[in-house]
Amino acid sequence: MGGDLDENQEIDREDEAERGPLRRCIVTRDRAAPETMVRFVLSPDRVLTPDLSARLPGRGIWLSARRDVLETARTRGAFARAARGQVVVPPDLADILESGLLRRMMETVGLARRAGQVVCGFAKVREWIAGGRAGLVIQAEDGSPDERTRLLSGARDLPVAEVPTAAGLGAAFGRDHVVHAAMSHGELARRFRVDNERFTGLSGRTVPGSADRSAGRV
Template structure:
């Protein structure tokens, strides 16, 4: 089995490198923030994978706060200080670009884990793994049926000895069509992650994406991104 590129650290977030948000001044683990980069033509662009060369600027705010900071000119001033230049261009749709980049990075990670054999699709396979206690993370498409999701949630609670607890799979900010394209499979409605390190990698990226778009835009989400991180640690 080929080794997947690891876009998140093997260390828990509390021991990962910290960066300071240019808008709030808060210092947080690097993987919880979004990096903004300055292109050779002095244009600001999202660099959510933190791969672009040169100096970067980090933000921890959600989309609404970023749009407000840009509209009030606060973002431009903060970026000018971070990059030590006043000659920079901020695209009007920067917040939209960041959201799309976070979505793409998360779906790409799911695709990589799928090709590496780290996850399951298909309700029957997921339910079997859940009842056997082999599931580390459970995800549902945004348009998944309530009954189907509830059945898998219950199987997961039974298999992990957490009956009676509010343990449910996370509802993703993407529908089954988007998941199907990302995984290169047909009609992907539910995803079960069996490998705990893969669950941690996905959880880090999904948490950052969900934070940026705002939890109110993701229907009835559940729990266990945090559970996955604890197991990885």
């Protein structure tokens, strides 16, 4: 009984904490900035629904953006405990999250393109890097490894984000495929990087160049 009381008190504190600057992961119990985590809400029929923009009404359920944490929550009833009742967890929840974050990233590229804050192609990206205009480099995972490495030579202080395919990145530019892109410093680059880090964590990928570029400015 004491354990149940403690858990209920903790849930009550989390209800209050959702109005504060940090959120607590229901699995790891770590607290972090909301934009680095994933928020879920329940639909009227109690289906667990990702809220990647953290704007949907209702009490939020927060999770660290990591594949192992997601699997633990899904298989060990953490969502139901946090929701204080039955929850329908979509069997393809990981795919829903990955596709949603990938869509958000490509939408951000589209916004940056219309604002003149992103370029693509090896030569243009190298020009932006050399001129100090690049705040973030974006590369397609299925591009030539040698070419991707050559592009980044001399740019170790720049953060790098990876997307799965050149075709997907190309679509954001209205092209068949794009392997290299660069985004200027600013809010759109920051937004892309945050979503890319969530995408990377939830897909189980390794953040590219994290050891060398983690301190890079966006």
